[in-house]
Amino acid sequence: MANFLISRLLYATVVLLGVSVAVFFLIRIGGDPSALFLPPEAPVEEIQRFRHLMGFDRPLLVQYFEFLGRAVQGDFGMSLRYEQPAMSLVLERVPATLELGGMAFVMSLAVAIPLAILAAANRGSAIDRASLLISLIGQSFPAFWLAIMLILLFSETFYILPPSGRGGWQHLIMPAIVLATYSTAIITRLLRSSMIEVLQSDYVRTARGKGVRESRIILSHALRNAAIPTLTVIGLQVGALLGGAVITEEVFAYPGIGRLAIQAIANRDFTVVQAFVLFMAVVIVAINLLVDLSYGFLDPRLRRNK
Amino acid sequence: MAGAISTAVTVSMPLVAAAQSTSTVVIAQAADAYSMDPAKHSAFPTANILFQIYDGLVTQNEKGEIAPALATSWSNPDPLTWRFKLREGVKFHNGEAFNAAAVKYTFDRALDPNFKAPYYSRISQIKAVTVVDDYTIDIKTDKPFPTMLLSLYEASFPALIVAPTYTAQNNGADLGAKPVGTGPYRFVEWKRDERVVLEANPDYWGGKPSIAKVIFRPIKETRTRIAELKSEGVDIAVDVPPEDIASLESGDTKVVSVPSEFLYFLAFDTTRDTPLKDKRVRQAINYAVDVDAIQQALLNGMGTRIALTLPSNAFSYDPSWKPYPYDPAKAKALLAEAGYPNGFTIPLMTRKGRYMKDSEIVEATAGFLSKVGIKANIQYLEPGVWGQVSEKKGREGITFPGWSGRDPNLVWAPLLHTGEYQSYYSNPDLDKLLDAGAATIDPAERKSIYTKAAAIIKDDAPHLPMVQPPLIYGLDKKLSWTPRADGMIDLRKAHY
Numbered sequence: 001m002a003n004f005l006i007s008r009l010l011y012a013t014v015v016l017l018g019v020s021v022a023v024f025f026l027i028r029i030g031g032d033p034s035a036l037f038l039p040p041e042a043p044v045e046e047i048q049r050f051r052h053l054m055g056f057d058r059p060l061l062v063q064y065f066e067f068l069g070r071a072v073q074g075d076f077g078m079s080l081r082y083e084q085p086a087m088s089l090v091l092e093r094v095p096a097t098l099e100l101g102g103m104a105f106v107m108s109l110a111v112a113i114p115l116a117i118l119a120a121a122n123r124g125s126a127i128d129r130a131s132l133l134i135s136l137i138g139q140s141f142p143a144f145w146l147a148i149m150l151i152l153l154f155s156e157t158f159y160i161l162p163p164s165g166r167g168g169w170q171h172l173i174m175p176a177i178v179l180a181t182y183s184t185a186i187i188t189r190l191l192r193s194s195m196i197e198v199l200q201s202d203y204v205r206t207a208r209g210k211g212v213r214e215s216r217i218i219l220s221h222a223l224r225n226a227a228i229p230t231l232t233v234i235g236l237q238v239g240a241l242l243g244g245a246v247i248t249e250e251v252f253a254y255p256g257i258g259r260l261a262i263q264a265i266a267n268r269d270f271t272v273v274q275a276f277v278l279f280m281a282v283v284i285v286a287i288n289l290l291v292d293l294s295y296g297f298l299d300p301r302l303r304r305n306k
Numbered sequence: 307m308a309g310a311i312s313t314a315v316t317v318s319m320p321l322v323a324a325a326q327s328t329s330t331v332v333i334a335q336a337a338d339a340y341s342m343d344p345a346k347h348s349a350f351p352t353a354n355i356l357f358q359i360y361d362g363l364v365t366q367n368e369k370g371e372i373a374p375a376l377a378t379s380w381s382n383p384d385p386l387t388w389r390f391k392l393r394e395g396v397k398f399h400n401g402e403a404f405n406a407a408a409v410k411y412t413f414d415r416a417l418d419p420n421f422k423a424p425y426y427s428r429i430s431q432i433k434a435v436t437v438v439d440d441y442t443i444d445i446k447t448d449k450p451f452p453t454m455l456l457s458l459y460e461a462s463f464p465a466l467i468v469a470p471t472y473t474a475q476n477n478g479a480d481l482g483a484k485p486v487g488t489g490p491y492r493f494v495e496w497k498r499d500e501r502v503v504l505e506a507n508p509d510y511w512g513g514k515p516s517i518a519k520v521i522f523r524p525i526k527e528t529r530t531r532i533a534e535l536k537s538e539g540v541d542i543a544v545d546v547p548p549e550d551i552a553s554l555e556s557g558d559t560k561v562v563s564v565p566s567e568f569l570y571f572l573a574f575d576t577t578r579d580t581p582l583k584d585k586r587v588r589q590a591i592n593y594a595v596d597v598d599a600i601q602q603a604l605l606n607g608m609g610t611r612i613a614l615t616l617p618s619n620a621f622s623y624d625p626s627w628k629p630y631p632y633d634p635a636k637a638k639a640l641l642a643e644a645g646y647p648n649g650f651t652i653p654l655m656t657r658k659g660r661y662m663k664d665s666e667i668v669e670a671t672a673g674f675l676s677k678v679g680i681k682a683n684i685q686y687l688e689p690g691v692w693g694q695v696s697e698k699k700g701r702e703g704i705t706f707p708g709w710s711g712r713d714p715n716l717v718w719a720p721l722l723h724t725g726e727y728q729s730y731y732s733n734p735d736l737d738k739l740l741d742a743g744a745a746t747i748d749p750a751e752r753k754s755i756y757t758k759a760a761a762i763i764k765d766d767a768p769h770l771p772m773v774q775p776p777l778i779y780g781l782d783k784k785l786s787w788t789p790r791a792d793g794m795i796d797l798r799k800a801h802y
Contacts, residue, residue, distance in 0.1 A: 030688065030690040030691055030694070031690050031691065031693060031694035033690075034693075035690075035693030035694070035696065035697055036689060036690055036693055037348050037424050038348060038424055038425075038426075038427065039348060039424070039425050039427060039428060040708075040709070040728075041427065041711070041716070041720050041728070042427040043427065043726070043727050044697055044727040046426065046427045046430075047697060049419075050422065050424075050426075053419070053420075053422050054422070081340045081341075081347070081349075082340055082341065083341060083346060083482060089498075092498065093498075093499065148529050151529065151530060151533045152529075152533070155533045155534075155536075155537045156532075156533045156536050156537065159537050162534075162537070162539060163530050163533035163534050163537060163539065164523075164525050164530045164533075164534055164539070165500065165501075165523065165525075165539075166500055250526050250527060251527045251529075251530055252530065253523070253524060253525040253526065253527070253530055255497070255498065255499030255500045259499060259526075260499065263337070266689070268690055
């Protein structure tokens with residue numbers, strides 16, 4: 001177990017280093033923010049003067065190692081636009097994103113798990129076909145379109161939900177539905193097919209032969225085994241719910257990290273983009289680690305092998 | 307039925323109903339503030355918020371003229387000095403007194419190169435600010451600077467006056483988070499990316515504003531802003547697309563609009579060896595594009611058609627100036643005369659989604675050009691890339707750059723003077739006139755200089771002037787508020 005953790009930590013370090021290189025150089029390909037930050041009539045000498053003041057004219061490698069040296073001490077630099085520490089701008093917005101992502105996550109599990117179980121247990125039935133249709137539609141709906149449709153329906157036509165902002169639970173409903181749609185579809189589809197596979201296996205047949213109740217077979221014997229492949233996907237979906245809420249947060253004017261990130265990219269606010277990407281990388285690495293560890297709890301054979 | 311729904315709304319949604327209050331105005335604009343320090347940002351949405359909190363020395367009145375604000379009068383003792391008499395008895399929100407020292411402090415701070423003010427270039431002509439007495443100040447320049455007042459009003463962001471003692475605290479960090487100014491509204495709260503809340507300043511020197519509470523909310527998506535307006539979550543929604551006007555003209559909402567002082571035009575690169583070097587080709591393009599039809603179809607006929615690249619409210623603009631008429635036959639004849647009877651192919655560089663209907667207008671223009679044989683290859687550049695290309699003087703062929711400015715010296719000098727960063731044109735005769743206009747303070751003399759310059763620009767056609775696009779706002783029907791051509795939101799006179 002200790003070996004496993006150490007190797008995973010080393011792996012995480014390599015991943016984060018790679019991510020830092022990628023984000024640092026990619027965001028700079030499109031040029032630095034000097035021209036965007038100054039008024040349109042600023043003469044070229046003024047742009048160069050500003051660039052020099054900000055240090056954007058130094059060699060990229062020098063800038064990278066300086067960034068890395070500070071980042072390992074927890075200093076991710078100041079945001080150009082906000083003149084505030086970049087990482088604290090990101091962390092400030094995490095609670096809002098967690099609230100929205102959490103609600104969407106609960107929603108998608110609450111729909112996907114019962115739906116997948118019912119579909120798998122009644123293969124070929126109307127509910128099974130409905131689950132397939134829901135998965136197909138859910139995965140192919142563009143988030144942007146769905147968001148606008150919900151706003152038109154619930155805010156502009158029926159006046160029952162506020163179209164934007166953050167406040168009470170009412171503000172969370174529409175964005176959470178939009179966010180949950182895709183995850184629900186994916187989880188339903190995967191869990192359904194794993195369940196079907198498991199339900200055809202020998203030990204399920206044996207259990208049935210022994211006269212175990214069908215509900216027990218499904219919930220206890222089959223679901224536990226079908227959960228393992230699905231868990232990986234659920235883990236990935238948690239990452240997507242947190243980092244992938246960009247469009248949803250933008251449309252619903254929700255003050256989360258996705259909205260901060262998209263603005264920072266448009267403004268070439270390098271430090272904020274770096275802080276956001278590294279934060280998300282840490283989150284995703286951590287989730288993957290947790291998913292790996294959870295396999296051991298679900299599958300005793302994996303525990304013994306370690 | 308409608309009654310039943312609205313009752314349900316007030317019962318179940320107290321949060322959303324905030325904007326229904328007649329003492330509060332909620333404004334939805336595309337972005338949140340970046341800072342509460344007027345000298346530390348470069349974004350219009352931020353400026354709209356800060357203009358309620360701070361004042362400049364001068365302001366713009368309802369007729370669009372420069373008018374007194376914290377300065378009550380001004381004069382030029384000599385061409386290099388602007389002397390301002392300051393308003394007496396004005397206090398900042400924290401009780402600090404406004405006086406000549408505050409003005410000096412404001413400009414000295416923003417002009418310090420190490421301060422890195424993004425809008426430094428707007429005020430960089432100011433070489434010194436000297437206190438004459440407590441309520442008199444001299445602003446000195448190296449060269450005559452006829453557009454000084456436009457560098458001192460609210461659209462010149464770092465010219466808003468800050469309180470010296472408070473601003474110096476914590477190296478300006480306090481000001482950046484909790485602003486203190488002399489303006490009609492005092493700062494209450496800033497929840498990032500959610501809202502900025504302001505309350506009326508009862509001691510405002512211009513009279514206590516009628517609206518007690520002002521809330522700015524950042525809502526990037528246009529559809530969401532409109533939904534908020536319709537569901538009474540906001541009272542002013544900025545940048546309404548022309549196609550939504552009809553639906554907002556009914557019910558509890560209305561639309562107000564004003565031609566902006568922004569300029570839509572095509573610029574021709576005459577520095578490279580292309581057909582655009584030939585004056586006849588540039589004139590042909592002016593004849594070939596039916597700008598009136600584009601304005602009618604894409605902007606609902608709103609905005610102001612311009613004859614030259616200068617807003618109609620700018621100094622020296624003459625309403626008798628006429629644009630080239632739409633005449634494709636004449637365009638073809640000119641092209642043939644210039645040696646391009648079958649037209650030619652040319653790049654058309656622009657950005658997409660930067661300005662209202664920009665890509666639609668560019669595409670319609672390319673359609674008109676193709677009718678006279680000119681094939682325009684449209685290239686859309688991401689704004690950051692556009693900046694990079696511009697810095698290397700890399701704009702090629704025809705471009706759709708967009709510009710604004712209320713004086714020829716702020717429009718023609720940067721866009722048409724030889725060697726300027728934004729200029730892709732050179733004409734020694736025009737250069738002489740532009741130099742003279744920049745160095746003259748006397749308005750009558752300047753006007754005659756720019757009238758001559760206008761004749762050259764019309765004939766030599768370095769641009770295809772199009773329109774000043776409209777600024778369109780959706781409003782709560784009960785609210786009375788007048789939009790401004792420069793896009794700044796001023797709530798001093800707003801009322802229900």
